Amino acid sequence: MKRSRTYAIASLAAVGSLALSACSDNTASDSGSGSSDGGSGSSIDCGSGDLVASGSSAQAKAIDKWQADFSGVCPDVTVQYDPSGSGAGIKDFIAGKNDMAGSDSALKEEEQPEADARCESGKAIHLPMVISPIAVVYNVEGVDDLTLNAEVLAGIFGGTITTWNDPAITALNPDATLPSTTITTVFRSKDSGTTDNFTKYLDAAGNGKWTFGTGKAWTAPGGQGAPDSAGIAAAVQGTDGSISYVDGPDAKANDLSTAKLDSGSGGVEISDDSVGKAVAAAKQEGEGNDIKLSIDYALKEEGAYPAVLVTYEITCEKGLDAEKVKTVKSFLQYAATDGQDSLSDLGYSALPDELKSKVESSIEAIS
The missing domain is CATH 3.40.190.10 (Periplasmic binding protein-like II)
Incomplete structure (x- = not known):
């Protein structure tokens, strides 16, 4: 079957499971502190232990790639991602079954207070991470x-x-x-x-x-x-x-x-x-470190492709278990910086620079 546009097939290793085991030695820093230089000059302070996430299958290929690469940056973190769908990921997050949900839509009005309650001492925030x-x-x-x-x-x-x-x-x-x-x-x-x-x-x-x-x-x-x-x-x-x-x-x-x-x-x-033209035309909703985007699906701008989706990583701005904060932050810092470099080859689009900077600031605020 012929194609309407030429695609170069991304060379991805077959991944039978979405869980990666961490190595025993933390090689991100000679001092053993787990600190590593991330993209855009940011510093990744590596956590340890399991990061449990679930949700959007649309971002599964990005997560696969990030898992493999992140293990070389923060080898004491084991990332487990279940691409069960956006709705299931949100339900898991509200129920406290995961540390982070991937969703191709922002939380519904009735879901936001439930997600906030799961965070206990803070609120649930949206971090746009994957554009498709x-x-x-x-x-x-x-x-x-x-x-x-x-x-x-x-x-x-x-x-x-x-x-x-x-x-x-x-x-x-x-x-x-x-x-x-x-x-x-x-x-x-x-x-x-x-x-x-x-x-x-x-x-x-x-x-x-x-x-x-x-x-x-x-x-x-x-x-x-x-x-x-x-x-x-x-x-x-x-x-x-x-x-x-x-x-x-x-x-x-x-x-x-x-x-x-x-x-x-x-x-x-x-x-x-x-x-990129469609994403650049989106309006930002949410307050503070909560970054929700309103896509103009009826955009008439010449050369824009308006049928896009943004996958958010939804997690707690404050209120994660203390041992989880550094683990979640380190993965998100990697995804928002060096992790963006590999997205185009997979068929996604990287975050525009202005949006990327906002996302990095929001991740830094997680505590």
Whole structure:
């Protein structure tokens, strides 16, 4: 199957388990203090013991990479990450089962006080750490270049556009030969932050064509459900006429054809530049060290790719167990500095400099 944009497959070692065992000797410092120079001139004061986290599967490939590299910086920390989904990660955090939750959406209004209560002496804060485009992936025989917009996607996933040669699709692709193949939509059957952000894009940019609301649960009728990104990739690869949505790294790793998005100035493909424009246009919400971003999914800026998701690491600003504070901070400091350098190769986008600086300051405040 041909692709609409060229992806270089990232060379990742197969990871059967998301737990890395730490070495017995702390090599981060000759003095044995566990202090290491991090990116951007920051100093990482290494903790020790287990860091338990769970949540977003969208950031799983980033966590895999960070785990492997971080073990060489802070070898006395064992990072255990369960990519169980954003909703599950938040539930684990509120219940005190993890030290940090990864979520592709900010805490809901009713979840914030529950998360704050788990922190006891402080509040739960959001730290944007991983930026991923939401790739609209498809498998249509003979079609290797496809442009869609939010209004047409709302019709496709809402069931009002049912064949690939529908006039609304051909209008966006005048040079393509589109077949009469029936469209098969594939959606996440489990609660998903990717679903939440994709439906927010359809709702904001779809000119009223999307009538099924937003949220982690898919509510539109019809289609074929898949529990996770791997299931979606398999379904799309195995079904001619299919279309779905996954985070950029999964589209890249599975060599899936990816549509360009047209927000009014022609089709825009996924790139660091196009995703960066969308993130730079986001407004910051939250107060103090709580960094929540409001993405403008209806962004019309030329060259911007507005269907993006931001994965937050949610943890306590204050109130973690004393022995956990240094452990959590050291990993987050690494992720926000040197860890950002590897993201583009995996299909993510690094934090813009201004946002990155704010995140580093918030991590420093954790106590």
